[in-house]
Amino acid sequence: MTAVAAMPVREFDQPQGGPGPLRLLAGPRRGAPERWEEHCDRLGGPVAELMAHLGPKRMIEVVRRAGLTGRGGGGFPVADKLVAVMSHGPKRVVVANGSETEPAASKDNLLLTIRPHMVLDGLEVVAATVGAEAVALVVPGEPAGRTIARALSERKARGNGYPEVTVVLSSRDFVAGEETAVIRWLDGGPARPRSQPPRPVEKGWKGRPTLVQNVETLAHLGLIARFGADWFRTAGTAAEAGTILVTLSGAFERPGVYEVPLGQPLDIVFSVAAPNPAADSLLMGGYFGSWVRMADLGGVPLSRAGLAPFGATPGAGVMHLLPHGTCGLREAHRIAEWLSGQSAQQCGPCVRGLPSLAGALSVLADPTADQTGVRTMLRRWCAQIEGRGACRHPDGLVNLIRSTIDSFSSELELHAAGRCSGGSISRIPLPSRQSSPR
Amino acid sequence: MSDQFLHVDPILCVGHGLCAEMLPEMIALDDWGFPIISPDPIPRHLSKQSGRARAACPALALRLDRTPDRRAQALHAKNAPHR
Numbered sequence: 001m002t003a004v005a006a007m008p009v010r011e012f013d014q015p016q017g018g019p020g021p022l023r024l025l026a027g028p029r030r031g032a033p034e035r036w037e038e039h040c041d042r043l044g045g046p047v048a049e050l051m052a053h054l055g056p057k058r059m060i061e062v063v064r065r066a067g068l069t070g071r072g073g074g075g076f077p078v079a080d081k082l083v084a085v086m087s088h089g090p091k092r093v094v095v096a097n098g099s100e101t102e103p104a105a106s107k108d109n110l111l112l113t114i115r116p117h118m119v120l121d122g123l124e125v126v127a128a129t130v131g132a133e134a135v136a137l138v139v140p141g142e143p144a145g146r147t148i149a150r151a152l153s154e155r156k157a158r159g160n161g162y163p164e165v166t167v168v169l170s171s172r173d174f175v176a177g178e179e180t181a182v183i184r185w186l187d188g189g190p191a192r193p194r195s196q197p198p199r200p201v202e203k204g205w206k207g208r209p210t211l212v213q214n215v216e217t218l219a220h221l222g223l224i225a226r227f228g229a230d231w232f233r234t235a236g237t238a239a240e241a242g243t244i245l246v247t248l249s250g251a252f253e254r255p256g257v258y259e260v261p262l263g264q265p266l267d268i269v270f271s272v273a274a275p276n277p278a279a280d281s282l283l284m285g286g287y288f289g290s291w292v293r294m295a296d297l298g299g300v301p302l303s304r305a306g307l308a309p310f311g312a313t314p315g316a317g318v319m320h321l322l323p324h325g326t327c328g329l330r331e332a333h334r335i336a337e338w339l340s341g342q343s344a345q346q347c348g349p350c351v352r353g354l355p356s357l358a359g360a361l362s363v364l365a366d367p368t369a370d371q372t373g374v375r376t377m378l379r380r381w382c383a384q385i386e387g388r389g390a391c392r393h394p395d396g397l398v399n400l401i402r403s404t405i406d407s408f409s410s411e412l413e414l415h416a417a418g419r420c421s422g423g424s425i426s427r428i429p430l431p432s433r434q435s436s437p438r
Numbered sequence: 439m440s441d442q443f444l445h446v447d448p449i450l451c452v453g454h455g456l457c458a459e460m461l462p463e464m465i466a467l468d469d470w471g472f473p474i475i476s477p478d479p480i481p482r483h484l485s486k487q488s489g490r491a492r493a494a495c496p497a498l499a500l501r502l503d504r505t506p507d508r509r510a511q512a513l514h515a516k517n518a519p520h521r
Protein backbone atom coordinates (compact mmCIF):
# COMPACT_ATOMS: atom_id res chain seq x y z
CA MET A 1 0.00 0.00 0.00
CA THR A 2 1.15 3.48 -0.76
CA ALA A 3 1.89 5.51 2.32
CA VAL A 4 -0.98 7.76 3.20
CA ALA A 5 0.18 11.33 2.81
CA ALA A 6 -0.57 13.69 5.62
CA MET A 7 -2.89 16.05 3.87
CA PRO A 8 -3.02 19.46 5.53
CA VAL A 9 -6.09 19.45 7.76
CA ARG A 10 -8.40 22.17 6.53
CA GLU A 11 -10.97 23.99 8.52
CA PHE A 12 -14.26 23.98 6.73
CA ASP A 13 -17.71 25.36 7.19
CA GLN A 14 -20.76 23.24 6.64
CA PRO A 15 -23.18 24.81 4.16
CA GLN A 16 -26.68 23.30 4.09
CA GLY A 17 -25.77 21.18 7.06
CA GLY A 18 -23.46 18.93 5.06
CA PRO A 19 -19.69 18.82 5.06
CA GLY A 20 -17.82 21.31 2.88
CA PRO A 21 -15.27 20.73 0.13
CA LEU A 22 -13.91 17.68 1.89
CA ARG A 23 -16.63 15.17 2.52
CA LEU A 24 -15.21 11.71 3.02
CA LEU A 25 -11.93 13.02 4.35
CA ALA A 26 -13.31 15.98 6.30
CA GLY A 27 -12.26 16.31 9.89
CA PRO A 28 -9.00 15.25 11.48
CA ARG A 29 -6.82 13.24 9.17
CA ARG A 30 -4.88 11.25 11.71
CA GLY A 31 -4.28 7.54 11.49
CA ALA A 32 -6.80 6.58 14.15
CA PRO A 33 -10.24 5.33 13.11
CA GLU A 34 -13.08 7.72 13.85
CA ARG A 35 -15.14 6.48 16.77
CA TRP A 36 -18.93 6.27 16.73
CA GLU A 37 -19.36 9.26 19.06
CA GLU A 38 -17.07 11.46 16.95
CA HIS A 39 -18.87 10.35 13.81
CA CYS A 40 -22.27 11.21 15.25
CA ASP A 41 -21.06 14.53 16.67
CA ARG A 42 -19.78 15.47 13.26
CA LEU A 43 -22.60 14.19 11.05
CA GLY A 44 -25.64 13.51 13.23
CA GLY A 45 -27.34 10.48 14.75
CA PRO A 46 -27.85 7.00 13.36
CA VAL A 47 -28.62 6.99 9.66
CA ALA A 48 -31.13 4.18 10.21
CA GLU A 49 -33.50 6.68 11.80
CA LEU A 50 -33.48 8.77 8.65
CA MET A 51 -34.16 5.69 6.57
CA ALA A 52 -37.22 4.86 8.62
CA HIS A 53 -38.79 8.10 7.39
CA LEU A 54 -37.62 7.90 3.82
CA GLY A 55 -38.53 4.42 2.57
CA PRO A 56 -36.95 2.62 -0.39
CA LYS A 57 -38.80 4.32 -3.25
CA ARG A 58 -37.94 7.81 -2.14
CA MET A 59 -34.39 6.84 -1.23
CA ILE A 60 -33.81 5.58 -4.78
CA GLU A 61 -35.29 8.81 -6.10
CA VAL A 62 -32.87 10.82 -3.95
CA VAL A 63 -29.93 8.74 -5.18
CA ARG A 64 -31.05 9.25 -8.76
CA ARG A 65 -31.31 13.01 -8.31
CA ALA A 66 -27.92 13.06 -6.62
CA GLY A 67 -26.48 11.36 -9.70
CA LEU A 68 -24.15 9.11 -7.69
CA THR A 69 -22.08 6.73 -9.78
CA GLY A 70 -19.90 3.79 -8.71
CA ARG A 71 -16.41 4.65 -7.49
CA GLY A 72 -14.97 1.15 -8.01
CA GLY A 73 -13.88 1.94 -11.57
CA GLY A 74 -16.92 1.37 -13.76
CA GLY A 75 -18.85 4.56 -12.99
CA PHE A 76 -22.26 2.87 -13.20
CA PRO A 77 -25.26 4.84 -11.85
CA VAL A 78 -26.11 3.56 -8.38
CA ALA A 79 -29.86 4.26 -8.73
CA ASP A 80 -30.03 2.00 -11.80
CA LYS A 81 -28.33 -0.82 -9.94
CA LEU A 82 -30.68 -0.40 -6.96
CA VAL A 83 -33.68 -0.63 -9.28
CA ALA A 84 -32.20 -3.64 -11.07
CA VAL A 85 -31.59 -5.61 -7.90
CA MET A 86 -35.09 -4.78 -6.60
CA SER A 87 -36.63 -6.16 -9.78
CA HIS A 88 -35.14 -9.64 -9.44
CA GLY A 89 -36.97 -11.09 -6.50
CA PRO A 90 -37.50 -10.49 -2.81
CA LYS A 91 -34.60 -12.19 -1.02
CA ARG A 92 -31.91 -9.65 -1.77
CA VAL A 93 -28.41 -9.35 -0.38
CA VAL A 94 -25.77 -6.61 -0.35
CA VAL A 95 -22.00 -6.77 -0.72
CA ALA A 96 -19.64 -3.89 0.04
CA ASN A 97 -16.55 -4.27 -2.12
CA GLY A 98 -13.46 -3.02 -0.33
CA SER A 99 -11.11 -5.52 -1.98
CA GLU A 100 -8.99 -2.78 -3.56
CA THR A 101 -6.74 -5.27 -5.31
CA GLU A 102 -5.03 -2.69 -7.51
CA PRO A 103 -1.53 -2.31 -6.00
CA ALA A 104 -1.31 1.42 -6.78
CA ALA A 105 -4.60 2.20 -5.02
CA SER A 106 -5.09 2.88 -1.35
CA LYS A 107 -8.25 4.98 -1.03
CA ASP A 108 -10.65 2.20 0.00
CA ASN A 109 -8.21 0.99 2.61
CA LEU A 110 -7.84 4.55 3.90
CA LEU A 111 -11.62 5.04 4.16
CA LEU A 112 -12.14 1.72 5.94
CA THR A 113 -9.28 2.49 8.29
CA ILE A 114 -10.01 6.08 9.30
CA ARG A 115 -13.73 6.52 8.47
CA PRO A 116 -15.27 3.10 9.08
CA HIS A 117 -18.63 4.55 10.11
CA MET A 118 -19.06 6.46 6.87
CA VAL A 119 -18.81 3.22 4.92
CA LEU A 120 -21.11 1.45 7.38
CA ASP A 121 -23.65 4.29 7.12
CA GLY A 122 -23.84 3.73 3.36
CA LEU A 123 -24.05 0.00 3.82
CA GLU A 124 -26.90 0.50 6.25
CA VAL A 125 -28.70 2.74 3.75
CA VAL A 126 -28.50 0.27 0.85
CA ALA A 127 -29.32 -2.67 3.11
CA ALA A 128 -32.47 -0.85 4.29
CA THR A 129 -33.33 0.32 0.77
CA VAL A 130 -33.26 -3.12 -0.82
CA GLY A 131 -34.47 -4.88 2.35
CA ALA A 132 -31.32 -7.00 2.44
CA GLU A 133 -31.48 -10.36 4.19
CA ALA A 134 -27.70 -10.63 4.36
CA VAL A 135 -24.89 -8.12 4.20
CA ALA A 136 -21.17 -8.70 3.58
CA LEU A 137 -18.20 -6.38 3.58
CA VAL A 138 -14.95 -7.42 1.93
CA VAL A 139 -11.88 -5.70 3.40
CA PRO A 140 -8.44 -5.53 1.79
CA GLY A 141 -6.61 -6.71 4.88
CA GLU A 142 -5.61 -5.61 8.36
CA PRO A 143 -5.95 -3.30 10.18
CA ALA A 144 -9.05 -2.45 8.08
CA GLY A 145 -10.73 -5.72 9.16
CA ARG A 146 -10.22 -5.07 12.87
CA THR A 147 -11.29 -1.44 12.50
CA ILE A 148 -14.53 -2.46 10.83
CA ALA A 149 -15.18 -5.18 13.40
CA ARG A 150 -14.79 -2.67 16.21
CA ALA A 151 -16.94 -0.08 14.43
CA LEU A 152 -19.67 -2.70 14.01
CA SER A 153 -19.61 -3.53 17.68
CA GLU A 154 -19.79 0.19 18.54
CA ARG A 155 -22.93 0.45 16.43
CA LYS A 156 -24.45 -2.70 17.79
CA ALA A 157 -23.90 -1.53 21.35
CA ARG A 158 -26.18 1.38 20.50
CA GLY A 159 -28.85 -1.05 19.39
CA ASN A 160 -29.44 0.37 15.92
CA GLY A 161 -29.23 -3.16 14.62
CA TYR A 162 -29.66 -4.14 11.02
CA PRO A 163 -28.64 -7.41 9.33
CA GLU A 164 -25.44 -8.84 10.76
CA VAL A 165 -22.51 -7.77 8.57
CA THR A 166 -20.22 -10.60 7.51
CA VAL A 167 -16.69 -9.20 7.30
CA VAL A 168 -14.40 -11.13 4.96
CA LEU A 169 -10.74 -10.62 4.03
CA SER A 170 -10.11 -10.37 0.29
CA SER A 171 -7.87 -13.02 -1.23
CA ARG A 172 -5.75 -10.14 -2.60
CA ASP A 173 -5.28 -11.53 -6.11
CA PHE A 174 -5.88 -8.81 -8.70
CA VAL A 175 -9.02 -10.27 -10.25
CA ALA A 176 -10.37 -11.16 -6.80
CA GLY A 177 -11.87 -7.65 -6.62
CA GLU A 178 -14.11 -8.25 -9.63
CA GLU A 179 -17.67 -8.58 -8.42
CA THR A 180 -18.41 -12.16 -9.46
CA ALA A 181 -15.04 -13.23 -8.00
CA VAL A 182 -16.00 -11.52 -4.74
CA ILE A 183 -19.30 -13.40 -4.80
CA ARG A 184 -17.65 -16.79 -5.38
CA TRP A 185 -15.20 -16.04 -2.57
CA LEU A 186 -18.09 -15.21 -0.21
CA ASP A 187 -19.80 -18.44 -1.24
CA GLY A 188 -16.70 -20.38 -0.18
CA GLY A 189 -15.28 -20.89 -3.65
CA PRO A 190 -12.12 -19.62 -5.33
CA ALA A 191 -11.86 -15.83 -5.77
CA ARG A 192 -12.20 -16.10 -9.53
CA PRO A 193 -14.77 -14.48 -11.81
CA ARG A 194 -17.61 -16.53 -13.24
CA SER A 195 -19.32 -16.25 -16.59
CA GLN A 196 -22.31 -13.95 -17.04
CA PRO A 197 -25.29 -14.14 -17.36
CA PRO A 198 -26.66 -14.34 -14.79
CA ARG A 199 -25.57 -10.92 -13.62
CA PRO A 200 -25.03 -10.46 -9.87
CA VAL A 201 -28.22 -8.37 -9.61
CA GLU A 202 -30.09 -11.46 -10.83
CA LYS A 203 -28.24 -14.22 -9.03
CA GLY A 204 -25.18 -13.61 -6.88
CA TRP A 205 -24.11 -14.31 -3.32
CA LYS A 206 -26.11 -17.23 -1.84
CA GLY A 207 -27.82 -17.44 -5.23
CA ARG A 208 -29.75 -14.25 -4.40
CA PRO A 209 -30.18 -10.95 -6.25
CA THR A 210 -27.04 -9.14 -5.14
CA LEU A 211 -26.10 -5.50 -4.97
CA VAL A 212 -22.32 -5.01 -5.12
CA GLN A 213 -21.02 -1.51 -4.42
CA ASN A 214 -17.58 -0.18 -3.84
CA VAL A 215 -16.97 1.07 -0.30
CA GLU A 216 -16.27 4.65 -1.42
CA THR A 217 -19.57 4.64 -3.31
CA LEU A 218 -21.25 3.60 -0.07
CA ALA A 219 -19.59 6.36 1.95
CA HIS A 220 -20.96 8.95 -0.49
CA LEU A 221 -24.36 7.29 -0.24
CA GLY A 222 -24.39 7.58 3.54
CA LEU A 223 -23.87 11.33 3.21
CA ILE A 224 -26.57 11.62 0.54
CA ALA A 225 -29.04 9.95 2.91
CA ARG A 226 -28.16 12.53 5.57
CA PHE A 227 -27.84 15.72 3.57
CA GLY A 228 -29.76 15.12 0.37
CA ALA A 229 -29.29 15.18 -3.37
CA ASP A 230 -29.01 18.96 -3.68
CA TRP A 231 -26.22 19.08 -1.15
CA PHE A 232 -24.41 16.24 -2.98
CA ARG A 233 -24.60 18.17 -6.22
CA THR A 234 -22.89 21.23 -4.72
CA ALA A 235 -19.63 19.54 -5.68
CA GLY A 236 -18.84 18.17 -9.11
CA THR A 237 -20.33 18.91 -12.52
CA ALA A 238 -23.95 18.70 -13.64
CA ALA A 239 -23.31 15.36 -15.34
CA GLU A 240 -20.81 13.98 -12.82
CA ALA A 241 -21.70 14.99 -9.29
CA GLY A 242 -19.81 14.84 -6.04
CA THR A 243 -16.22 14.26 -5.08
CA ILE A 244 -13.88 11.37 -5.82
CA LEU A 245 -10.95 9.92 -3.94
CA VAL A 246 -7.77 9.78 -5.98
CA THR A 247 -4.60 7.88 -5.17
CA LEU A 248 -1.54 9.69 -6.52
CA SER A 249 1.75 7.83 -6.73
CA GLY A 250 5.07 8.07 -8.57
CA ALA A 251 6.86 11.36 -9.13
CA PHE A 252 4.92 13.42 -6.59
CA GLU A 253 6.55 15.04 -3.59
CA ARG A 254 3.44 14.33 -1.53
CA PRO A 255 1.92 11.13 -2.92
CA GLY A 256 -1.18 9.75 -1.25
CA VAL A 257 -4.96 9.84 -1.20
CA TYR A 258 -6.78 13.10 -1.90
CA GLU A 259 -10.44 13.99 -2.19
CA VAL A 260 -11.31 16.26 -5.10
CA PRO A 261 -14.53 17.46 -6.70
CA LEU A 262 -15.27 15.83 -10.05
CA GLY A 263 -14.62 18.33 -12.79
CA GLN A 264 -11.72 20.00 -11.01
CA PRO A 265 -8.95 20.94 -13.49
CA LEU A 266 -6.28 18.26 -13.33
CA ASP A 267 -3.39 20.67 -12.90
CA ILE A 268 -5.05 21.86 -9.69
CA VAL A 269 -5.72 18.28 -8.60
CA PHE A 270 -2.04 17.48 -9.00
CA SER A 271 -0.66 20.69 -7.56
CA VAL A 272 -1.54 19.71 -3.96
CA ALA A 273 0.69 16.66 -4.31
CA ALA A 274 3.57 18.63 -5.87
CA PRO A 275 4.37 16.74 -9.07
CA ASN A 276 7.95 16.77 -10.25
CA PRO A 277 7.84 19.38 -13.05
CA ALA A 278 10.11 17.30 -15.29
CA ALA A 279 7.79 14.27 -15.21
CA ASP A 280 5.38 14.13 -18.14
CA SER A 281 3.70 10.73 -18.58
CA LEU A 282 0.87 9.85 -16.22
CA LEU A 283 -1.01 6.57 -16.11
CA MET A 284 -4.63 7.60 -15.58
CA GLY A 285 -7.08 5.06 -14.16
CA GLY A 286 -4.65 2.49 -12.84
CA TYR A 287 -3.12 -0.54 -14.55
CA PHE A 288 -6.16 -0.88 -16.83
CA GLY A 289 -5.76 2.79 -17.65
CA SER A 290 -4.37 5.09 -20.32
CA TRP A 291 -1.28 7.27 -20.57
CA VAL A 292 -1.80 11.01 -20.65
CA ARG A 293 0.76 13.81 -20.82
CA MET A 294 0.93 16.29 -17.98
CA ALA A 295 1.58 19.08 -20.50
CA ASP A 296 -1.83 18.43 -22.10
CA LEU A 297 -3.80 18.43 -18.85
CA GLY A 298 -3.86 22.10 -17.87
CA GLY A 299 -7.52 23.03 -17.42
CA VAL A 300 -8.75 19.54 -18.34
CA PRO A 301 -11.49 18.54 -15.89
CA LEU A 302 -11.09 15.36 -13.86
CA SER A 303 -14.22 13.61 -15.14
CA ARG A 304 -15.27 11.02 -17.66
CA ALA A 305 -16.29 13.78 -20.05
CA GLY A 306 -13.08 15.73 -19.55
CA LEU A 307 -10.83 12.73 -20.11
CA ALA A 308 -12.79 11.14 -22.97
CA PRO A 309 -10.91 13.14 -25.65
CA PHE A 310 -7.70 11.58 -24.28
CA GLY A 311 -9.14 8.07 -24.43
CA ALA A 312 -8.94 7.89 -20.65
CA THR A 313 -11.31 7.70 -17.68
CA PRO A 314 -10.74 8.47 -13.99
CA GLY A 315 -11.47 4.78 -13.25
CA ALA A 316 -11.08 4.22 -9.53
CA GLY A 317 -9.00 7.40 -9.22
CA VAL A 318 -5.61 5.71 -9.45
CA MET A 319 -2.94 7.88 -11.06
CA HIS A 320 0.75 7.15 -11.39
CA LEU A 321 3.23 9.75 -12.59
CA LEU A 322 6.28 8.28 -14.32
CA PRO A 323 9.49 9.85 -13.07
CA HIS A 324 11.42 11.80 -15.68
CA GLY A 325 13.93 9.57 -17.43
CA THR A 326 11.91 6.39 -16.95
CA CYS A 327 11.13 4.47 -20.15
CA GLY A 328 7.35 4.23 -20.58
CA LEU A 329 7.66 1.15 -22.77
CA ARG A 330 9.62 -0.73 -20.15
CA GLU A 331 7.21 0.34 -17.42
CA ALA A 332 4.18 -0.68 -19.47
CA HIS A 333 5.85 -4.01 -20.14
CA ARG A 334 6.40 -4.61 -16.43
CA ILE A 335 2.72 -3.92 -15.78
CA ALA A 336 1.69 -6.14 -18.70
CA GLU A 337 3.75 -9.06 -17.40
CA TRP A 338 2.25 -8.60 -13.99
CA LEU A 339 -1.35 -8.36 -15.26
CA SER A 340 -0.77 -11.37 -17.47
CA GLY A 341 0.34 -13.32 -14.40
CA GLN A 342 -2.80 -12.19 -12.59
CA SER A 343 -5.15 -13.92 -15.04
CA ALA A 344 -7.50 -16.24 -13.23
CA GLN A 345 -6.49 -18.88 -15.81
CA GLN A 346 -10.01 -19.69 -16.90
CA CYS A 347 -10.68 -18.23 -20.36
CA GLY A 348 -8.65 -19.14 -23.45
CA PRO A 349 -8.26 -15.62 -24.83
CA CYS A 350 -7.00 -14.45 -21.42
CA VAL A 351 -4.85 -17.48 -20.52
CA ARG A 352 -3.17 -17.62 -23.94
CA GLY A 353 -3.66 -14.08 -25.20
CA LEU A 354 -2.27 -12.07 -22.29
CA PRO A 355 1.16 -13.76 -22.29
CA SER A 356 1.29 -13.17 -26.05
CA LEU A 357 0.56 -9.47 -25.50
CA ALA A 358 3.14 -9.18 -22.73
CA GLY A 359 5.69 -11.05 -24.83
CA ALA A 360 5.22 -8.77 -27.82
CA LEU A 361 5.45 -5.72 -25.60
CA SER A 362 8.74 -7.03 -24.19
CA VAL A 363 10.13 -6.83 -27.74
CA LEU A 364 9.07 -3.20 -28.09
CA ALA A 365 10.52 -2.46 -24.65
CA ASP A 366 13.92 -3.86 -25.65
CA PRO A 367 15.96 -1.45 -27.84
CA THR A 368 18.23 -4.29 -28.96
CA ALA A 369 15.37 -6.43 -30.35
CA ASP A 370 14.01 -6.49 -33.89
CA GLN A 371 10.71 -4.61 -33.76
CA THR A 372 9.49 -5.39 -37.27
CA GLY A 373 5.77 -6.13 -37.40
CA VAL A 374 5.37 -6.23 -33.64
CA ARG A 375 3.04 -3.25 -33.42
CA THR A 376 0.76 -4.67 -36.12
CA MET A 377 0.69 -7.98 -34.30
CA LEU A 378 -0.16 -6.27 -31.01
CA ARG A 379 -3.07 -4.41 -32.59
CA ARG A 380 -4.37 -7.60 -34.16
CA TRP A 381 -4.21 -9.45 -30.85
CA CYS A 382 -5.82 -6.57 -28.95
CA ALA A 383 -8.75 -6.66 -31.40
CA GLN A 384 -9.05 -10.44 -31.03
CA ILE A 385 -8.89 -10.49 -27.24
CA GLU A 386 -11.10 -7.53 -26.31
CA GLY A 387 -14.45 -8.51 -24.87
CA ARG A 388 -13.73 -12.26 -24.85
CA GLY A 389 -13.02 -13.00 -21.22
CA ALA A 390 -15.65 -13.83 -18.64
CA CYS A 391 -14.52 -10.65 -16.91
CA ARG A 392 -12.94 -7.41 -18.08
CA HIS A 393 -9.43 -8.31 -16.96
CA PRO A 394 -8.15 -8.94 -20.51
CA ASP A 395 -9.85 -5.74 -21.72
CA GLY A 396 -7.87 -3.83 -19.12
CA LEU A 397 -4.55 -4.99 -20.52
CA VAL A 398 -5.78 -4.41 -24.08
CA ASN A 399 -6.54 -0.82 -23.13
CA LEU A 400 -3.12 -0.32 -21.54
CA ILE A 401 -1.31 -1.78 -24.57
CA ARG A 402 -3.20 0.31 -27.11
CA SER A 403 -2.54 3.43 -25.10
CA THR A 404 1.14 2.52 -24.72
CA ILE A 405 1.63 2.14 -28.48
CA ASP A 406 -0.19 5.39 -29.15
CA SER A 407 1.46 7.46 -26.44
CA PHE A 408 5.09 6.45 -26.66
CA SER A 409 5.56 6.70 -30.40
CA SER A 410 8.77 8.71 -30.15
CA GLU A 411 10.20 6.25 -27.63
CA LEU A 412 9.21 3.44 -30.01
CA GLU A 413 11.19 5.11 -32.75
CA LEU A 414 14.13 5.52 -30.42
CA HIS A 415 13.99 1.82 -29.56
CA ALA A 416 13.73 0.87 -33.23
CA ALA A 417 17.00 2.78 -33.67
CA GLY A 418 18.57 0.83 -30.83
CA ARG A 419 18.40 3.54 -28.19
CA CYS A 420 16.35 4.24 -25.05
CA SER A 421 15.63 7.41 -23.11
CA GLY A 422 15.15 5.53 -19.86
CA GLY A 423 17.47 4.70 -17.03
CA SER A 424 15.70 5.92 -13.93
CA ILE A 425 14.46 3.41 -11.43
CA SER A 426 10.79 2.53 -11.68
CA ARG A 427 8.46 3.14 -8.81
CA ILE A 428 5.38 1.42 -10.18
CA PRO A 429 4.20 -0.81 -7.36
CA LEU A 430 3.91 -4.46 -8.42
CA PRO A 431 3.69 -6.85 -5.50
CA SER A 432 5.55 -10.10 -6.05
CA ARG A 433 3.69 -11.88 -3.28
CA GLN A 434 1.15 -14.26 -4.71
CA SER A 435 -1.54 -15.10 -2.22
CA SER A 436 -2.87 -18.61 -2.32
CA PRO A 437 -6.30 -19.12 -3.88
CA ARG A 438 -8.67 -21.05 -1.66
CA MET B 439 -32.74 -13.92 -40.01
CA SER B 440 -33.84 -16.08 -37.13
CA ASP B 441 -34.21 -14.49 -33.73
CA GLN B 442 -31.48 -16.61 -32.23
CA PHE B 443 -28.00 -15.64 -31.13
CA LEU B 444 -24.97 -17.80 -30.46
CA HIS B 445 -22.88 -17.37 -27.31
CA VAL B 446 -19.83 -19.08 -25.91
CA ASP B 447 -18.99 -19.45 -22.25
CA PRO B 448 -15.28 -18.54 -22.25
CA ILE B 449 -14.63 -20.43 -19.02
CA LEU B 450 -16.13 -23.71 -20.24
CA CYS B 451 -14.55 -23.41 -23.69
CA VAL B 452 -11.21 -25.21 -23.99
CA GLY B 453 -10.69 -24.49 -27.68
CA HIS B 454 -11.58 -27.78 -29.37
CA GLY B 455 -12.43 -25.75 -32.45
CA LEU B 456 -15.11 -28.17 -33.66
CA CYS B 457 -17.67 -25.37 -33.78
CA ALA B 458 -15.61 -23.28 -36.20
CA GLU B 459 -15.37 -26.27 -38.52
CA MET B 460 -19.10 -26.92 -38.42
CA LEU B 461 -20.20 -23.30 -38.63
CA PRO B 462 -17.50 -21.21 -40.33
CA GLU B 463 -20.11 -18.63 -41.34
CA MET B 464 -20.63 -17.69 -37.68
CA ILE B 465 -17.45 -18.76 -35.91
CA ALA B 466 -13.80 -17.94 -36.56
CA LEU B 467 -10.82 -19.02 -34.49
CA ASP B 468 -8.41 -16.54 -32.94
CA ASP B 469 -4.63 -16.93 -33.13
CA TRP B 470 -4.70 -19.32 -30.16
CA GLY B 471 -7.53 -21.50 -31.47
CA PHE B 472 -10.41 -20.11 -29.43
CA PRO B 473 -13.71 -19.26 -31.10
CA ILE B 474 -14.71 -15.71 -32.00
CA ILE B 475 -18.50 -15.79 -32.33
CA SER B 476 -20.41 -13.48 -34.62
CA PRO B 477 -22.73 -11.30 -32.51
CA ASP B 478 -25.23 -11.07 -35.40
CA PRO B 479 -28.51 -13.00 -35.35
CA ILE B 480 -28.16 -16.46 -36.84
CA PRO B 481 -29.40 -16.46 -40.45
CA ARG B 482 -32.40 -18.76 -40.88
CA HIS B 483 -30.60 -21.09 -43.26
CA LEU B 484 -27.96 -21.74 -40.57
CA SER B 485 -30.40 -22.49 -37.73
CA LYS B 486 -30.11 -26.28 -37.97
CA GLN B 487 -26.36 -26.19 -38.32
CA SER B 488 -26.06 -23.89 -35.32
CA GLY B 489 -28.06 -26.31 -33.24
CA ARG B 490 -25.78 -29.13 -34.33
CA ALA B 491 -22.64 -27.15 -33.54
CA ARG B 492 -24.00 -26.37 -30.10
CA ALA B 493 -24.70 -30.04 -29.46
CA ALA B 494 -21.31 -31.11 -30.78
CA CYS B 495 -19.25 -28.95 -28.40
CA PRO B 496 -17.48 -31.43 -26.09
CA ALA B 497 -17.23 -28.77 -23.38
CA LEU B 498 -20.93 -27.79 -23.66
CA ALA B 499 -19.72 -24.19 -23.96
CA LEU B 500 -22.07 -23.02 -26.71
CA ARG B 501 -25.47 -21.54 -26.00
CA LEU B 502 -28.28 -20.39 -28.26
CA ASP B 503 -30.76 -17.83 -27.06
CA ARG B 504 -32.81 -14.83 -28.02
CA THR B 505 -30.69 -12.15 -26.33
CA PRO B 506 -28.06 -10.37 -28.38
CA ASP B 507 -24.79 -9.47 -26.69
CA ARG B 508 -24.86 -5.68 -27.12
CA ARG B 509 -21.32 -5.22 -25.92
CA ALA B 510 -20.01 -7.86 -28.30
CA GLN B 511 -21.90 -6.21 -31.13
CA ALA B 512 -20.30 -2.85 -30.40
CA LEU B 513 -16.83 -4.37 -30.11
CA HIS B 514 -17.30 -6.40 -33.25
CA ALA B 515 -18.12 -3.28 -35.23
CA LYS B 516 -15.00 -1.62 -33.83
CA ASN B 517 -12.55 -4.52 -34.05
CA ALA B 518 -13.69 -6.56 -37.04
CA PRO B 519 -11.32 -4.92 -39.56
CA HIS B 520 -8.35 -5.87 -37.36
CA ARG B 521 -9.30 -9.51 -36.98
Ligand SMILES: Cc1cc2nc3c(=O)[nH]c(=O)nc-3n(C[C@H](O)[C@H](O)[C@H](O)COP(=O)(O)O)c2cc1C
Nearest residue numbers: 070071072097099100101177178179213214217392
Ligand atom coordinates in the same frame (compact mmCIF):
# COMPACT_ATOMS: atom_id res chain seq x y z
C1 LIG C 1 -10.28 -7.38 -12.76
C2 LIG C 1 -11.21 -6.50 -11.98
C3 LIG C 1 -10.88 -6.14 -10.68
C4 LIG C 1 -11.74 -5.32 -9.92
N1 LIG C 1 -11.36 -4.98 -8.65
C5 LIG C 1 -12.19 -4.19 -7.91
C6 LIG C 1 -11.84 -3.82 -6.56
O1 LIG C 1 -10.76 -4.19 -6.07
N2 LIG C 1 -12.71 -3.05 -5.86
C7 LIG C 1 -13.91 -2.62 -6.40
O2 LIG C 1 -14.68 -1.94 -5.72
N3 LIG C 1 -14.26 -2.94 -7.66
C8 LIG C 1 -13.44 -3.72 -8.42
N4 LIG C 1 -13.83 -4.07 -9.69
C9 LIG C 1 -15.16 -3.61 -10.16
C10 LIG C 1 -16.25 -4.54 -9.59
O3 LIG C 1 -16.43 -5.63 -10.49
C11 LIG C 1 -17.61 -3.84 -9.46
O4 LIG C 1 -17.93 -3.25 -10.68
C12 LIG C 1 -17.65 -2.77 -8.38
O5 LIG C 1 -17.26 -3.28 -7.14
C13 LIG C 1 -19.06 -2.21 -8.27
O6 LIG C 1 -19.11 -1.13 -7.36
P1 LIG C 1 -19.40 0.37 -7.80
O7 LIG C 1 -20.50 0.34 -8.84
O8 LIG C 1 -19.81 1.03 -6.54
O9 LIG C 1 -18.14 0.92 -8.36
C14 LIG C 1 -12.96 -4.87 -10.48
C15 LIG C 1 -13.29 -5.23 -11.79
C16 LIG C 1 -12.42 -6.02 -12.55
C17 LIG C 1 -12.80 -6.37 -13.95
Ligand code: SF4
Nearest residue numbers: 344346347350389391
Ligand atom coordinates in the same frame (compact mmCIF):
# COMPACT_ATOMS: atom_id res chain seq x y z
S1 SF4 D 1 -11.00 -13.24 -18.44
FE1 SF4 D 1 -9.09 -13.89 -17.42
S2 SF4 D 1 -9.24 -13.10 -15.36
FE2 SF4 D 1 -11.31 -12.93 -16.24
S3 SF4 D 1 -12.34 -14.83 -15.71
FE3 SF4 D 1 -11.42 -15.27 -17.67
S4 SF4 D 1 -9.35 -16.09 -17.19
FE4 SF4 D 1 -10.14 -15.14 -15.33
